[in-house]
Amino acid sequence: MLTAITGINWGDEGKGRMVDLLSQDYDVVVRYQGGNNAGHTVVNDRGSFILNLIPSGIFNENVVNVLGNGMVIDLHHLCGEIENLRRGGIRITPDNLKISDRAIVCMPYHVDQDCLEESRLADKKFGSTRRGIAYVYGDKYMKKAIRMGDLLHREAIADKLADIVEWKNLTMVKAYGAEPVRVEAMLEWLERYFTPLSDFVCDTGLYLDQAAKAGRNIMFEAQLGALRDIDFGIYPYTSSSSTIAAYAPVGAGIPNHRLDKVIGIIKAYSTCVGEGPFTCEMFGPEAEALRQAGHEYGAATGRPRRVGGFDVLASRYGTRMQGADELALTKLDVLSYMEEIPVCVGYELNGRALTDFPVGLELDQAKPVYTSLPGWHCDISACRKAEDLPREALDYVRFIEKAMECKVRYVSVGPERDAYILL
Numbered sequence: 001m002l003t004a005i006t007g008i009n010w011g012d013e014g015k016g017r018m019v020d021l022l023s024q025d026y027d028v029v030v031r032y033q034g035g036n037n038a039g040h041t042v043v044n045d046r047g048s049f050i051l052n053l054i055p056s057g058i059f060n061e062n063v064v065n066v067l068g069n070g071m072v073i074d075l076h077h078l079c080g081e082i083e084n085l086r087r088g089g090i091r092i093t094p095d096n097l098k099i100s101d102r103a104i105v106c107m108p109y110h111v112d113q114d115c116l117e118e119s120r121l122a123d124k125k126f127g128s129t130r131r132g133i134a135y136v137y138g139d140k141y142m143k144k145a146i147r148m149g150d151l152l153h154r155e156a157i158a159d160k161l162a163d164i165v166e167w168k169n170l171t172m173v174k175a176y177g178a179e180p181v182r183v184e185a186m187l188e189w190l191e192r193y194f195t196p197l198s199d200f201v202c203d204t205g206l207y208l209d210q211a212a213k214a215g216r217n218i219m220f221e222a223q224l225g226a227l228r229d230i231d232f233g234i235y236p237y238t239s240s241s242s243t244i245a246a247y248a249p250v251g252a253g254i255p256n257h258r259l260d261k262v263i264g265i266i267k268a269y270s271t272c273v274g275e276g277p278f279t280c281e282m283f284g285p286e287a288e289a290l291r292q293a294g295h296e297y298g299a300a301t302g303r304p305r306r307v308g309g310f311d312v313l314a315s316r317y318g319t320r321m322q323g324a325d326e327l328a329l330t331k332l333d334v335l336s337y338m339e340e341i342p343v344c345v346g347y348e349l350n351g352r353a354l355t356d357f358p359v360g361l362e363l364d365q366a367k368p369v370y371t372s373l374p375g376w377h378c379d380i381s382a383c384r385k386a387e388d389l390p391r392e393a394l395d396y397v398r399f400i401e402k403a404m405e406c407k408v409r410y411v412s413v414g415p416e417r418d419a420y421i422l423l
């Protein structure tokens with residue numbers, strides 16, 4: 001069984017929490033895109049952990065976790081993440097963590113370049129997480145990047161790196177007026193942070209192909225959501241990778257396999273980190289109350305997230321782009337304080353109602369059409385069966401199901417592993 005767990009919205013839907021729950025029935029969990037630019041927060045009996053690179057299956061003893069070829073990996077960050085998990089008593093060995101030899105290394109100069117560009121843009125900035133992601137993916141496609149497998153051959157890396165750094169300095173020094181990148185310093189950095197990781201590197205595509213053929217259950221864990229996809233998201237305020245489920249077999253290294261199921265993680269309201277169009281956005285005290293109720297501050301950066309009501313148009317588009325077979329609705333409990341639940345049921349452009357999620361200037365100029373649904377106004381975090389939910393809460397779930405034309409199979413009512421309802 002090959003299952004993708006992907007985000008329907010702008011990210012931060014609670015994918016990590018759902019992977020942690022559902023991966024108990026899986027043998028392998030694979031991350032197939034992105035880097036350490038977003039974070040999953042996972043709360044379970046081992047503690048509370050923030051994961052940026054490592055798949056959320058790491059807490060399940062029998063799960064093998066894979067960082068796929070579609071990822072970009074900051075070695076320093078990964079070493080820190082492993083150390084942190086080990087300190088929390090989590091076992092990490094080459095048996096339960098494998099890193100693709102084709103994954104791209106995110107170098108310190110990618111992070112520097114990201115920061116330099118955000119500073120240059122000043123008030124026109126993108127709201128980058130400054131983790132170097134756009135720059136390392138850019139270099140990947142310009143074929144000026146280093147792959148994890150390259151580092152297994154120390155003798156060849158110095159020359160390759162010297163060529164890349166010479167090219168990179170044209171930008172760093174001549175365009176930005178920054179200090180030149182030094183090859184020696186980069187080699188030292190690679191030596192220091194690759195050494196503890198080298199045993200984890202292998203041909204993960206081959207491993208996964210064999211696992212799939214042997215009938216193992218494989219889960220693909222996405223970072224961010226459909227609206228951050230480089231092709232289909234709110235470009236250019238997207239991530240630099242493909243966040244959609246269809247990319248999962250490619251980014252994992254098994255394009256010869258097809259997904260059996262896509263589970264879309266969809267949030268009961270909307271949040272968005274950084275700049276860009278966010279039509280359903282709410283402001284003022286109403287927004288602040290929702291932000292506080294949902295603890296909407298970025299796991300990777302601590303930035304306050306922009307918030308809004310559930311966005312029907314954006315979420316329906318996200319559900320379609322992910323090809324979701326079923327949905328997991330998260331954070332329903334967060335809405336419990338509301339008397340009435342604001343829902344963005346559509347967009348309007350110059351007096352015209354839009355029926356589909358727009359693109360470009362139309363998206364920039366669209367205005368939200370809000371309505372409200374009855375709230376339940378009581379704590380639902382202890383509910384474990386559909387019958388436990390107040391009628392208004394169940395109606396809200398049914399409303400979303402109908403609007404998305406997709407079955408809601410899980411409703412999450414808290415961050416803890418068991419705080420969910422199976423419908």
Ligand code: GDP
Nearest residue numbers: 012013014015016039040041331412413414415
């Ligand atoms: P991800 O990147 O999609 O995994 O999402 P994040 O980890 O950035 O954000 C989800 C946050 O919401 C985490 O802090 C979770 O612990 C928390 N969370 C997940 N599901 C629920 C839920 O149903 N209710 C509540 N109250 N919190 C949840």
